[in-house]
Amino acid sequence: MSSAAMEIPYSVEPRPDTGLYNGKVGIWLFLASEVMLFGALFSSYIMLRVGSDAWPVHMLNVPIGTLNTTVLITSSITVVLAWAALKLKEFNKFRLYMGLTVVLALTFAIIKSFEYRSKFVHYAVEYTHNGQVIEATGHIEGSPWNWSLKTLQNPDHPIESIVFHPDAAGHGHPGEGATIHAGEHEAVTIATKDIHKLESFGPWHHTYLAIYFTLTGLHALHVLGGAAVLAWFWITGPAMWRTDPERLTNRVEVTGLFWHFVDLVWIFLFPVLYLL
Amino acid sequence: MGKPIANRPFGDGLMSHAAATVASATGSEGNDAHHDSGFWRKYIFSTDHKVIGIQYGLTSLTFLLLGFLLMTLMRWQLAYPGEPIPLLGPVLEKVLGQGMAFKGIMSPDLYNSFGAMHGTIMVFLAIVPLAFGAFGNYVVPLQIGAPDMAFPRLNMASYWVYFMGGVIMLVSFFIPGGAAKSGWTSYSPLATIADMGHRVDGQTLWLIGMVLLITSSLLGSVNFIATIIQLRAPGMTWMRMPFFVWAQLVTAFLLLLAFPPLEAAGLMQLMDNLFDTSFFLPTGLVVSGNPLAVSGGGSPLLWQHLFWFLAHPEVYVLILPAMGIVAEVIANNTRKPLFGYKSLVYSAMAIGFLSFIVWAHHMYLTGMGTKISTFFQTTTMMISIPSVIIVTTLFISLWGGSIRFTTPMLFALAFLPMFGIGGLTGLPLGFNATDIQLHDTYYVIGHFHYVVAPGTIFAIFAGIYYWFPKITGRHMSEFWGKVHFALSFVFMNLVFAPMFLQGLEGMHRRMYDGGATYAAAGGIEGLSQFALKLNVSISHAAWLLGWAQVPFIINLFWSIWKGRKVESDNPWEATTLEWATPTPPPHGNFASPPTAHRGPYEYSQSPAPNGFTPQNEPA
Numbered sequence: 082m083s084s085a086a087m088e089i090p091y092s093v094e095p096r097p098d099t100g101l102y103n104g105k106v107g108i109w110l111f112l113a114s115e116v117m118l119f120g121a122l123f124s125s126y127i128m129l130r131v132g133s134d135a136w137p138v139h140m141l142n143v144p145i146g147t148l149n150t151t152v153l154i155t156s157s158i159t160v161v162l163a164w165a166a167l168k169l170k171e172f173n174k175f176r177l178y179m180g181l182t183v184v185l186a187l188t189f190a191i192i193k194s195f196e197y198r199s200k201f202v203h204y205a206v207e208y209t210h211n212g213q214v215i216e217a218t219g220h221i222e223g224s225p226w227n228w229s230l231k232t233l234q235n236p237d238h239p240i241e242s243i244v245f246h247p248d249a250a251g252h253g254h255p256g257e258g259a260t261i262h263a264g265e266h267e268a269v270t271i272a273t274k275d276i277h278k279l280e281s282f283g284p285w286h287h288t289y290l291a292i293y294f295t296l297t298g299l300h301a302l303h304v305l306g307g308a309a310v311l312a313w314f315w316i317t318g319p320a321m322w323r324t325d326p327e328r329l330t331n332r333v334e335v336t337g338l339f340w341h342f343v344d345l346v347w348i349f350l351f352p353v354l355y356l357l
Numbered sequence: 358m359g360k361p362i363a364n365r366p367f368g369d370g371l372m373s374h375a376a377a378t379v380a381s382a383t384g385s386e387g388n389d390a391h392h393d394s395g396f397w398r399k400y401i402f403s404t405d406h407k408v409i410g411i412q413y414g415l416t417s418l419t420f421l422l423l424g425f426l427l428m429t430l431m432r433w434q435l436a437y438p439g440e441p442i443p444l445l446g447p448v449l450e451k452v453l454g455q456g457m458a459f460k461g462i463m464s465p466d467l468y469n470s471f472g473a474m475h476g477t478i479m480v481f482l483a484i485v486p487l488a489f490g491a492f493g494n495y496v497v498p499l500q501i502g503a504p505d506m507a508f509p510r511l512n513m514a515s516y517w518v519y520f521m522g523g524v525i526m527l528v529s530f531f532i533p534g535g536a537a538k539s540g541w542t543s544y545s546p547l548a549t550i551a552d553m554g555h556r557v558d559g560q561t562l563w564l565i566g567m568v569l570l571i572t573s574s575l576l577g578s579v580n581f582i583a584t585i586i587q588l589r590a591p592g593m594t595w596m597r598m599p600f601f602v603w604a605q606l607v608t609a610f611l612l613l614l615a616f617p618p619l620e621a622a623g624l625m626q627l628m629d630n631l632f633d634t635s636f637f638l639p640t641g642l643v644v645s646g647n648p649l650a651v652s653g654g655g656s657p658l659l660w661q662h663l664f665w666f667l668a669h670p671e672v673y674v675l676i677l678p679a680m681g682i683v684a685e686v687i688a689n690n691t692r693k694p695l696f697g698y699k700s701l702v703y704s705a706m707a708i709g710f711l712s713f714i715v716w717a718h719h720m721y722l723t724g725m726g727t728k729i730s731t732f733f734q735t736t737t738m739m740i741s742i743p744s745v746i747i748v749t750t751l752f753i754s755l756w757g758g759s760i761r762f763t764t765p766m767l768f769a770l771a772f773l774p775m776f777g778i779g780g781l782t783g784l785p786l787g788f789n790a791t792d793i794q795l796h797d798t799y800y801v802i803g804h805f806h807y808v809v810a811p812g813t814i815f816a817i818f819a820g821i822y823y824w825f826p827k828i829t830g831r832h833m834s835e836f837w838g839k840v841h842f843a844l845s846f847v848f849m850n851l852v853f854a855p856m857f858l859q860g861l862e863g864m865h866r867r868m869y870d871g872g873a874t875y876a877a878a879g880g881i882e883g884l885s886q887f888a889l890k891l892n893v894s895i896s897h898a899a900w901l902l903g904w905a906q907v908p909f910i911i912n913l914f915w916s917i918w919k920g921r922k923v924e925s926d927n928p929w930e931a932t933t934l935e936w937a938t939p940t941p942p943p944h945g946n947f948a949s950p951p952t953a954h955r956g957p958y959e960y961s962q963s964p965a966p967n968g969f970t971p972q973n974e975p976a
């Protein structure tokens with residue numbers, strides 16, 4: 082519908098008695114609902130952890146997590162600088178900081194995807210050796226992605242055996258009370274027919290991993306969505322700066338608020354999933 | 358769909374009759390808005406809150422009919438277990454396959470699917486979109502004197518996301534295994550193991566559909582709240598807002614804050630279904646004699662907590678807009694101010710707040726612990742207080758009024774005792790001692806249907822008859838409206854009142870044969886023949902209730918084209934701002950921006966008999 086005949090009041094300038102423009106009210110409401118969304122997941126985390134027999138700890142790579150935390154916090158700073166640049170009418174600075182924010186967001190996502198990958202090439206295996214059932218965690222030679230017993234038994238490409246590199250003691254999966262194969266770190270060859278169970282450390286492996294993937298996955302979607310919007314402003318900003326600078330500034334502010342929220346969620350996620 | 362309505366040039370001849378009390382200029386501005394917009398933009402991808410309201414209305418009425426249809430088929434199975442369904446049985450067999458309705462007999466799986474989808478469709482696709490999406494969208498901006506919603510494009514997105522959610526729910530009937538089977542509550546682990554054979558099963562589509570519906574309601578609620586905060590006309594202070602707007606505001610907050618936890622739960626159940634996680638699957642689960650090959654360690658109770666954290670506020674989402682409609686209709690037809698406007702407003706707020714801390718009264722029998730039960734029993738008793746205040750206030754508002762018994766008023770009047778019955782029967786459910794007997798019986802079904810069916814649905818009918826003249830410029834037939842009312846009133850009660858008796862006898866709410874097996878058992882544990890006979894009478898009443906809607910449907914569509922034209926922009930002589938617009942209101946709503954000079958219900962306060970002073974009338 083043509084909007085020429087109709088202007089929505091306070092879509093750019095603030096309403097005097099509330100002191101807010103519409104977009105700002107909207108984003109705060111949206112963030113309130115986001116708090117409930119992540120709040121429910123965090124509560125679920127607590128309930129699942131309290132109710133579990135064994136909860137794995139220190140399963141994630143803390144230095145990488147710390148690095149990613151730094152990346153995200155930095156991006157929160159650059160997004161504020163981008164907005165401030167608009168306020169000061171320094172458009173080139175805006176482009177610089179906004180570009181940086183997007184790059185940092187993508188850096189975060191890339192690092193995160195490497196972390197994810199490491200879970201799908203990490204395995205728990207249960208097999209019979211000399212009449213004894215052995216459980217172990219570790220890597221399969223060649224680092225295949227997300228194999229299971231079904232992959233090995235695939236009638237088209239059956240795999241007779243795997244070469245398994247067990248984790249160093251204490252590095253495995255405490256929840257399973259991993260029994261490490263005698264001879265420790267040395268690789269063992271396990272015949273497929275002796276294997277009862279083989280699965281990667283995907284979300285199905287343990288409730289901890291389930292909530293880890295759900296929480297961080299949902300967060301990663303927020304990062305990508307936010308990055309897409311910020312990139313959009315970086316691209317279309319120059320045109321809008323000429324025609325409607327106020328509106329652009331508002332939009333950047335509102336998206337910046339969202340971006341801070343995404344950052345804040347991570348600041349809770351990091352200790353809860355990596356450290357505690 | 359909306360064509361005949363909006364095709365009429367805005368501000369045509371009707372305008373010359375505009376009531377003297379209504380300050381509306383010519384609709385020429387509205388005409389401009391439509392010059393360059395084609396059919397698609399005007400009726401399909403419109404950003405006008407009124408068109409979106411009508412889209413919501415027609416879509417959700419269709420779903421209401423569909424949800425009802427599912428139930429009429431289930432009622433056959435309950436009344437005559439194991440007998441082929443007449444007429445529609447063979448159709449079901451053709452469309453859904455032999456496994457579902459062999460020789461026209463409803464299979465247990467189909468019964469379960471219909472039960473789950475009846476509830477889902479009625480709650481999430483019919484009543485909420487009607488009460489909130491349709492009425493809220495159409496009326497709220499008009500009543501606060503705004504030109505549109507704060508975010509018109511989000512508004513459009515909200516409708517289309519809702520539409521897609523609905524389509525996915527419908528599609529789920531036709532996939533292998535059929536639609537979801539685990540009730541509208543989708544309790545885990547049942548919901549996860551119900552169709553284990555299929556990777557993408559009915560439950561998966563149910564969850565995807567729900568995620569879309571939740572997204573839609575998120576967009577809607579943000580929009581409503583922002584609109585009410587930001588776009589009130591000059592002079593429209595908080596305490597001058599019609600109660601309907603307050604009801605919608607509280608509703609929007611409930612949707613905003615209560616739905617996300619269900620979304621979280623839905624995502625987790627989706628993970629359980631698709632990626633074999635164990636969020637809601639406990640260790641050692643055995644299905645059909647085989648241990649389930651999952652990691653375990655999950656918690657079925659967690660699902661229930663998250664579900665009811667939404668679903669209890671959700672029941673107030675179902676009822677608050679209804680109360681809002683009833684308040685408007687009562688004030689208008691008693692020709693006097695509402696009694697205790699402020700108590701209404703504060704009660705609505707109290708309900709909104711308290712409804713977040715009563716959810717576990719649905720879980721007394723889960724073994725969650727007596728301390729927790731006691732807490733939730735207490736909060737449940739607390740929330741009944743503001744509910745009672747609202748009903749009582751509306752009852753007292755009738756006192757001393759010169760009541761006009763119009764069709765909308767009849768529905769609004771009937772709402773009061775019907776909601777009363779629904780609310781009062783909730784109290785024995787709220788005490789955990791009495792709930793032990795009543796939980797999961799037909800008593801619960803009777804309780805909430807009294808609130809939602811002769812309650813909310815009657816209020817929705819009241820709203821349709823009441824606002825129809827503003828939307829279309831024509832009246833619906835009063836005579837057929839009254840026929841519709843009388844028949845609906847009788848049959849509604851014949852359907853739901855006997856359910857209390859069945860429930861008190863212990864009839865479980867989800868039995869495929871309506872309890873016949875238990876009646877055969879005899880003795881103390883058996884159901885009486887009387888309870889079984891009620892199954893038959895309830896079913897017949899339900900089918901008659903269906904026929905009683907025919908006059909309504911015909912009246913609705915006939916009146917769009919052929920109804921009596923309104924003589925003025927304010928045919929009910931109402932005070933609130935929606936009547937100060939041209940009829941039907943053009944895009945942008947008001948001919949000139951309105952100002953509110955007084956409260957919303959200034960009836961009988963001027964010297965003239967039946968006098969009334971519209972909100973925009975200067976002092």
Ligand code: HEM
Pocket residue numbers: 542672673675676718719737738740741744779780781783784786787788792795796797801804805808809
């Ligand atoms: C006013 C006071 C009310 C009280 C004290 C109350 C109490 C309860 C309780 C304790 C239950 C759980 C019963 C059980 O499963 O054993 C229940 C069920 C239910 N109530 Fe209410 N209620 C009230 C009002 C309402 C209203 C206003 C609505 C909706 C518009 C409503 C809708 C429902 C629904 C849908 C269920 C059944 C959910 C299910 O198990 O499928 N109730 N009520």
Ligand SMILES: [Cu+2]
Pocket residue numbers: 668669672715716718719
């Ligand atoms: Cu409840």
